[in-house]
Amino acid sequence: MTTLDWCILIAPLTLVFAMAIYSRRYLRSVADFMSAGRVAGPYLLAVARGEMQAGAVVFVASFELIARSGFTLNWWGLIGIPVSLLVALSGFVVYRFRQTRALTLSQFFEQRYSRRLRVFTGMLGFVAGIVNFGIIPAVGARAMVYFLGLPATIQVAGWSFDTYIALMAIFLGGALFMVLCGGLISMMVTDCLEGILSQVFYLVIIAALLMLFRWSEINEVLAAQPPGQSLLNPFDSSGIKDFNLWYILMGLFVTVYGTMAWQNAQGYNSAAISPHASVMGGILGRWREAGKAAVVTLLAVCAMTFLKHPDFAAQAQPVLDEVARIGNPQIEQQMLIPCALSHFLPAGILGLLCAILLMGIIGGDSSHIHSWGGIFIQDVVMPLRREPLSPERHILWLRLSMVGVAGFAFLFGIFFRQTEYIFLWWAVTMAIYVGGAGAVIIGGLYWKKGTTAGAWAALLIGSSLSVGGILARQVWGDAFPINVQQASFFATLLALVAYVVVSMLTCREDFNMDRLLHRGAYAENDPALKPLAPMPSAWSRMVGVTSDFSRSDKWIAGSYLGWSLLWFVVFLTGCAWNLLAPWPVEVWSAYWHVVGIGVPVFMALVMAVWFTWGGLRDMGRLFRKLSAERVDPADDGSVPGGH
Structure with a gap:
């Protein structure tokens, strides 16, 4: 890191922390702290929630995935387009959950089932969440150690300890500051600002990478794979373990089944100004993610080229020597690409990427801390109390709980030995909760015959089988016949x-579903919750378009529909063609040069302009609405009388 890199890093972080301090003035209630007063617009939701996926740990997990499977998972991922379209455009689960006006998912469980189930799911979600979160600060801190080229250990007052521990404490402290300032208000506006800055930085990094590496060099590395393990030809990748077609199919099922079940960003689920805004935030979020794919993919394949291409052998050897000294095979694999990036990225570009990673670390960690700390108080402690707390004391308890979550993550990161790929660890720890909660959510929102007994059965079976999968994998390792994602998939089905x-x-x-969803005789005097008449055409009804869709909303949803269907047609055509006349690796190389690199680069440019405008507009609207809101002290997540 040069002086230029440090200046580039410090400037955006200073702006972000200043915005967090400014936003404190708008915090006046528990609903503000937990859900930003429920007045967030769709662009603010899309950009802020997307910043959770921009931290160092997400980049490292994606690097692991790309290094293992190349572009092949991109191809097989297209198989899920019809299902993901219906989920996104129809507002599956998202719309009805916002109609319940619940601050947390477990509050909805009390409304729909019972208080005991709320406490149980609150504790189950809390335990699964903090274990899932536990590896994130440590992986992010380790990545920054190797990315910044810091020494592995440091000496303080005669004591020697790992450098990543000190960085982990600093990063968790920064995230905790964001949370404690103004709850979801400060988190949302700072995450949105971080996302806007990152979109601009992406474009500069992409330009630099395209000048540093030629596609011919990248192709040589990706094409040099044994039969059955191709990184370019998805029809010659059956030998790739863990990350293959079955990984995609199981992940697709669990993703749809567990829509909104995982609560690592639970505040955003209830923060929208209306159910429709929540749906549009999800659609816009999918568009924005298309603009981030280019930089993640380019960083990974360029690092792989630097490490394996003969032209870079001399420069790459110090990287291999440095990583070999780690001593843990799983961590060595995780740190290989971050370490390589620090050796070939030029001054200035290194600082930009460092700023993106640090802002993402703070955004992701703060969302986890806010979610799991809030769930513990809202869904475990408060339902057990007979008397409500004052808003001031309630917020104090929430803050103390969030400090406790950050402390647990710090200790977990020090003592836990990771043996799985990051994505697989996330899959199984999420399944501890989602495995049973998915059925309970969908049944509770859409099926009037779902019962409390059914909810208990689903939760106990899903969680116990998932825990069994974790323990079996830890005890027997590769001797256990299925990996952790497969174990979570079967737990979900049962x-x-x-x-x-x-x-x-x-x-x-x-x-009584009308009472739960505030419909009919139970409708409140709130325009955001009034039932909407569907559009007259069958096509509009099929894709979930209602009378609440403005002209721009229809264009956004319609363009997303058309764009997704285009790639599904490409997928079907490519599959049929390869079954009749398989493409040689040269054709796949040309295809990925355009589709895997060229198209995402174009999308990154479009999304940077589009979401900068939309994010700034919604941030201004959020502050105006919070200034004018009427505070309801009783809106604290309680369910008096079971309703």
């Missing part, structure tokens, strides 16, 4: 069956 069967056996009376 939990879903249990919910349906037990509910059918125990249902005595249909649940």
Whole structure:
């Protein structure tokens, strides 16, 4: 890191922390702290929530995935387009959850099922969440140690300890500061600002990478793979373990089944100004992610080229020597690409990428801390109390809980030995909760015959089988016949069956869905919650377009639909063509040069302009609405009388 790099790093971080301090003045209630007063616009939601996926740990996890599977998973991922389209455009789960006005998912469980189930799911989600989060600060800190070229250990007052521990404490402290300032208000505006800055930085980094490496060099490395393990030809990748077609199919099912079930950003689920804004935030978020794919992919394949191409052998050897000294094979694999980046990125570009990673670390860690700390108080502690707290004391308890979550993550990162790929660890720890909660959420929002007994059965089976998968993998390692994602997939299937069967056996009376969703006789005097008339055409009804869609909303949703269907047609055509006349590796190389690099670079440029405008506009609107809001002290996540 040169002086220029440090200046580039410090400037945006200073701006972000100043915005956090400024936003404190708008915090006046528990609902503000937990859900930003429920007045967030769709662009603010899309940009801020997307910043969770821009931290060092997400980049490292993506690098692991690309190094293992190349472009092949991009191809097989297209198989899920029809399903993901229906989920996104219809507002599946998202719309109805916002109608319940619940601050947390477990509050909805109390409304729909029982208080005991709320406490149980609150504790289950909290435990699964902090274990899932536990590896994130450590992986991010380690990545920054090797990315910045820092010494592995440091000496303080005669004591020697790992450098990543000190960095982890600093990063968690920064994230905690964001959370404690103004809860979700400060988190949302700072994450949005970080996302806007990152979009601009992406463009500069992409330009630099395209000048440093030629596609011919990248192609030589990607094409030099044994049969069955191609990084370019998806039809010659069956020998790739863990990250293959079955990984995509199982992940697709669990993703749809667990829509909004995982609560690492639970504040955003209830923060939208209306159910429709929540749906549009999800659609816009999918557009924005298309603009980030270019920089992640380019960084990974350029680092792989630097490490493996003969032209860079002399420069790459110090990287290999440095990583070999780590001593843990799993961590060596994770740190290889971050270490390589620090050796070939020029001055200035290194600082830009460092700023992106640090802003992402702060954004991601703060969302986790806010979510799991809030869930513990809202869904475990408060339901057990007979008397509500004052808003001031309630917020104090929330802040103390979040300090505790940060402390746990710090200790977990020091003592836990990671043995799985990051994505696989996330999959199974999420399944501890999502494995049963997915059925409970979908059944609770869409099926009037779902019962409390069915919910208990699904949660107990899903969580116990997922925990068993973790323990078996830890004890027997590769000798255990299935990996952790496969274990979570089977746990999910059994939990879903249990919910349906037990509910059918125990249902005595249909649940009042109108009261839950504030419809009909239970409708509140709130325009955001009024039921919307569907559009008259069958096509509009099929894709979830309602009378609440403005002209621009229809263009956004329609363009996303057309763009996604275009790539699904490409997928079907490519599959049919390769079954009849397989493409040689040269054709796949040309295809990925355009589709894997060229198209994402263009999308990055478009998204930088589009979401900078939309994010800044919604930030201004958020502050104006918070200034004019009427505070309701009773809006604290409690469910008086079960309703």
